[in-house]
Amino acid sequence: MQVTRSSPASRAAAVIGLLIVIGLVAAPWWAGRADLRLMGEIFLYVSLATLWNLLAGYAGLVSVGQQAYVGFGGYAFFALTMLAGIPILLALPLAAVAGALVAIPVATLIFRLRGAYFAIGTWVVAEVFRLIAAQTPALGGGSGASLSADIVKTLADSRDLREAIAFWLALGVMILTVGAAFLILRSRRGLALTAIRDNELAARSLGIDIWRTKFFVYVVTAGMTSLVGGLIFLQKLRISPDAAFSANDWTAFVIFIVVIGGIGTLEGPILGTLIFFALRETMAELGTIYLIALGVVAIAVMLKAPTGLWGLIRARTGAELFPLSRRVTGLAPMSRK
Amino acid sequence: MEWVNAVLQGTLLGGLYALFAAGLSLIFGVMRLVNIAHGDLIVLAAYLGLTIAVGLGIHPLLALAIVVPVMAALGYALQRGILNRTMGDDILPPLLVTFGLSVIIQNALLMGFSADPQKLQAGDLETASLTAGGLTIGVLPFLMFATSVAVIGGLQWMFYHTALGRAFRATSDRQDVAQLMGLNRAHVFGLAMALSLAVTGIAGVFLGIRTSFDPSIGGSRLIFGFEAVIIGGLGNLWGTLAGGVIIGIAQAVGGQIHPSLQLLAGHIVFLVILAVRPRGLFPKMEG
Amino acid sequence: MPDPVLSLSDLDARYGDFQALYGVTAHVEPGEVVAMIGANGAGKTTLMRSIAGLIRNAPEAIRWKGQAIGRLRADQVAALGIALVPEGRLLFPSLSVEENLVIGGQLKRPGPWNLSRVYDLFPILQERRNQQSTSLSGGQQQMVAIGRALMSNPELILMDEISLGLAPVIIKQIYEALPGIVGQGMSAIIVEQDIAKALSVSARVYCLQEGRISLEGRSDSVSRDAISRAYFGM
Numbered sequence: 008m009q010v011t012r013s014s015p016a017s018r019a020a021a022v023i024g025l026l027i028v029i030g031l032v033a034a035p036w037w038a039g040r041a042d043l044r045l046m047g048e049i050f051l052y053v054s055l056a057t058l059w060n061l062l063a064g065y066a067g068l069v070s071v072g073q074q075a076y077v078g079f080g081g082y083a084f085f086a087l088t089m090l091a092g093i094p095i096l097l098a099l100p101l102a103a104v105a106g107a108l109v110a111i112p113v114a115t116l117i118f119r120l121r122g123a124y125f126a127i128g129t130w131v132v133a134e135v136f137r138l139i140a141a142q143t144p145a146l147g148g149g150s151g152a153s154l155s156a157d158i159v160k161t162l163a164d165s166r167d168l169r170e171a172i173a174f175w176l177a178l179g180v181m182i183l184t185v186g187a188a189f190l191i192l193r194s195r196r197g198l199a200l201t202a203i204r205d206n207e208l209a210a211r212s213l214g215i216d217i218w219r220t221k222f223f224v225y226v227v228t229a230g231m232t233s234l235v236g237g238l239i240f241l242q243k244l245r246i247s248p249d250a251a252f253s254a255n256d257w258t259a260f261v262i263f264i265v266v267i268g269g270i271g272t273l274e275g276p277i278l279g280t281l282i283f284f285a286l287r288e289t290m291a292e293l294g295t296i297y298l299i300a301l302g303v304v305a306i307a308v309m310l311k312a313p314t315g316l317w318g319l320i321r322a323r324t325g326a327e328l329f330p331l332s333r334r335v336t337g338l339a340p341m342s343r344k
Numbered sequence: 345m346e347w348v349n350a351v352l353q354g355t356l357l358g359g360l361y362a363l364f365a366a367g368l369s370l371i372f373g374v375m376r377l378v379n380i381a382h383g384d385l386i387v388l389a390a391y392l393g394l395t396i397a398v399g400l401g402i403h404p405l406l407a408l409a410i411v412v413p414v415m416a417a418l419g420y421a422l423q424r425g426i427l428n429r430t431m432g433d434d435i436l437p438p439l440l441v442t443f444g445l446s447v448i449i450q451n452a453l454l455m456g457f458s459a460d461p462q463k464l465q466a467g468d469l470e471t472a473s474l475t476a477g478g479l480t481i482g483v484l485p486f487l488m489f490a491t492s493v494a495v496i497g498g499l500q501w502m503f504y505h506t507a508l509g510r511a512f513r514a515t516s517d518r519q520d521v522a523q524l525m526g527l528n529r530a531h532v533f534g535l536a537m538a539l540s541l542a543v544t545g546i547a548g549v550f551l552g553i554r555t556s557f558d559p560s561i562g563g564s565r566l567i568f569g570f571e572a573v574i575i576g577g578l579g580n581l582w583g584t585l586a587g588g589v590i591i592g593i594a595q596a597v598g599g600q601i602h603p604s605l606q607l608l609a610g611h612i613v614f615l616v617i618l619a620v621r622p623r624g625l626f627p628k629m630e631g
Numbered sequence: 632m633p634d635p636v637l638s639l640s641d642l643d644a645r646y647g648d649f650q651a652l653y654g655v656t657a658h659v660e661p662g663e664v665v666a667m668i669g670a671n672g673a674g675k676t677t678l679m680r681s682i683a684g685l686i687r688n689a690p691e692a693i694r695w696k697g698q699a700i701g702r703l704r705a706d707q708v709a710a711l712g713i714a715l716v717p718e719g720r721l722l723f724p725s726l727s728v729e730e731n732l733v734i735g736g737q738l739k740r741p742g743p744w745n746l747s748r749v750y751d752l753f754p755i756l757q758e759r760r761n762q763q764s765t766s767l768s769g770g771q772q773q774m775v776a777i778g779r780a781l782m783s784n785p786e787l788i789l790m791d792e793i794s795l796g797l798a799p800v801i802i803k804q805i806y807e808a809l810p811g812i813v814g815q816g817m818s819a820i821i822v823e824q825d826i827a828k829a830l831s832v833s834a835r836v837y838c839l840q841e842g843r844i845s846l847e848g849r850s851d852s853v854s855r856d857a858i859s860r861a862y863f864g865m
Binding site: 063067069071116117119120122123124126127128130131134135138139141142254255259262263266270295296298299301302303305306309310313 | 376377378380426429430435436437438439440441443444445447448451452454455563564566567570571574604607608611612614615618619622
């Protein structure tokens with residue numbers, strides 16, 4: 008008898024996933040500039056969705072204020088490059104570290120709020136960050152700032168190469184985020200998280216320190232969200248408080264993506280992002296109607312199929328692309344004593 | 345004198361914030377529901393007031409006679425039609441569903457009314473004021489504050505002295521046993537949300553008379569109300585009024601120091617209170 | 632034999648994935664007091680909660696005067712005249728003693744029971760009427776729980792472990808009050824750990840064992856041996 012986590016589907020997914028990654032790394036040679044940008048954006052949304060899912064779907068920390076860290080990361084990145092003259096490729100990880108560091112006092116404070124009030128607490132934090140950013144003249148105050156051409160050119164001289172680097176960074180960050188989420192969920196902490204999600208009381212009686220586990224997830228997520236934020240504004244080259252701390256762009260879309268794709272699964276956010284972009288590319292001209300429709304679909308999914316599309320697929324086929332659950336194989340039938 | 349005046353104006357403004365908060369506090373007390381769309385419903389009520397006041401050519405305060413029952417009916421329908429399906433031990437469904445509602449309401453208002461700021465015109469009432477001892481009090485802010493105190497007092501009385509209030513408290517204590525008493529939980533929840541949105545209707549019309557509004561401001565109104573609830577202590581309506589006044593004063597004093605500090609000062613006071621008194625100033629129930 | 636007011640036929644009750652009752656068939660006649668005994672975990676409380684509508688069942692599994700009520704909500708069942716005194720009393724902590732009683736009567740079913748009759752039955756409650764219900768002793772809380780159920784003027788009262796955790800003298804007091812409660816046309820199902828007590832107040836007895844009825848008999852003629860066999864399955 009053997010306990011294993013992998014299954015034929017997950018092994019096939021690993022091989023196909025590897026092939027896709029290789030193909031994507033080569034994308035700057037086969038895709039146009041617009042396609043590269045779109046794919047880069049998709050990667051960053053997969054990252055944001057995966058991170059939010061880790062928070063809400065696994066740790067039970069429903070945040071509606073993750074734009075705090077997207078914006079913080081963006082501003083930290085701009086400050087590090089523009090004001091401190093730090094090279095772009097170093098400024099990005101530093102922005103992530105700064106995000107995690109800032110998340111420590113923030114978490115200490117808002118973890119005092121229970122359950123649903125925690126959610127609004129995260130929103131207050133995002134609002135405070137936005138107001139502070141709007142009042143920092145060195146970073147353009149309310150009207151924002153642009154990354155100067157001199158700084159941008161330190162990345163690479165040719166525009167094509169810069170676009171390619173930005174694309175690779177986004178791809179790298181996505182792999183990093185999804186990989187980190189996968190590893191966290193496989194680790195002891197991940198098991199603790201799953202236990203907490205399934206039953207907080209039982210988890211506590213097993214001696215799992217719920218507070219510390221949630222704290223760890225919150226801080227790691229904040230750091231990585233800040234990294235994504237830095238990258239987003241490296242691509243945009245311009246930052247302003249309203250864009251950086253946009254609740255619609257960085258939280259509403261992300262929540263809808265995860266809910267529709269399947270909350271509490273690693274595959275859900277990826278599937279959700281692909282659907283989101285497929286819809287956006289075909290319905291973009293509809294503007295606000297698109298957001299309304301997305302909201303209606305998300306509510307319907309939450310009410311009728313709380314595990315989302317991936318949950319439905321998994322229930323039908325039992326497929327699991329990321330081998331997280333343990334399977335028992337080779338178990339001979341035993342007679343009852 | 346400026347500072348005394350700032351505190352006074354802040355106090356009056358705090359009454360409005362307490363109105364934002366009262367509906368939130370009520371539904372949390374009865375069914376532990378946190379409605380993320382609350383702020384957008386306030387803005388929806390303001391637009392409803394606008395449509396009625398302009399459409400019928402009446403004073404916005406008279407429009408309340410229509411706004412309040414319409415919002416109450418909407419609340420009942422919303423609860424029975426959608427929100428009751430999300431009630432349970434898991435906090436995720438109600439949060440995400442009300443979050444979805446928030447986005448839908450905001451964008452529907454954007455489609456219907458555009459992003460241009462609007463305002464409810466209250467005529468002479470807006471400029472009328474009383475002067476006493478060098479202090480000037482606007483009649484309108486005073487009227488709003490008095491209404492807030494009356495609404496909160498009324499809710500408090502309803503909660504502790506009526507059959508409906510008894511049903512609310514019983515359901516809040518033990519939903520299943522309340523059901524044994526013949527109380528239909530779905531209906532009780534519907535009534536709680538109806539009452540919450542009735543108060544929201546008043547808050548929305550007052551908001552629209554006091555300042556200009558656009559579809560995007562719901563979130564920050566939710567936050568003000570939420571801060572008032574937490575500062576006051578969960579489940580304590582008078583505490584919520586105190587919380588609203590504290591936020592209002594912090595904003596007015598902050599704005600007196602520097603106009604750009606107005607909003608930030610309110611949030612900072614909230615965070616400080618959360619740090620030193622995490623259960624609020626006058627807690628009555630467990631979160 | 633008169634038609635039963637309550638009849639259970641083939642009742643299978645579940646808590647989620649866990650099945651607690653298997654094919655329970657039983658009945659209660661008008662004005663009859665029935666005892667329900669059984670070991671811990673035998674399914675007695677599940678049975679009471681099923682009848683009261685807190686657990687949904689197949690419609691036909693529970694009939695009230697012929698009407699299928701297995702699928703009704705608890706508030707609908709209460710309106711028909713079935714009241715539950717739940718295990719653990721479960722008073723409303725934020726309501727005063729009197730409010731707990733008043734809310735019990737909020738269905739306004741006509742009948743002999745009202746505030747003053749409950750106070751006649753348990754005079755101590757009148758003294759304590761304005762106190763928070765949680766400030767009372769366990770026995771007094773049990774009186775409130777019984778009074779609260781009576782206030783709805785039920786035709787069938789379900790009493791789940793009303794002596795649990797109470798001092799013997801209090802239990803005696805409460806059981807002495809029972810004849811004044813039932814026996815006026817009101818039927819009752821009394822769930823009780825204390826078998827002697829249960830037999831002394833009832834006309835018939837059922838024993839539950841691992842979710843199944845293991846014994847049915849007349850309380851005055853059922854033998855101790857039969858009961859211990861039914862109780863422990865030996």
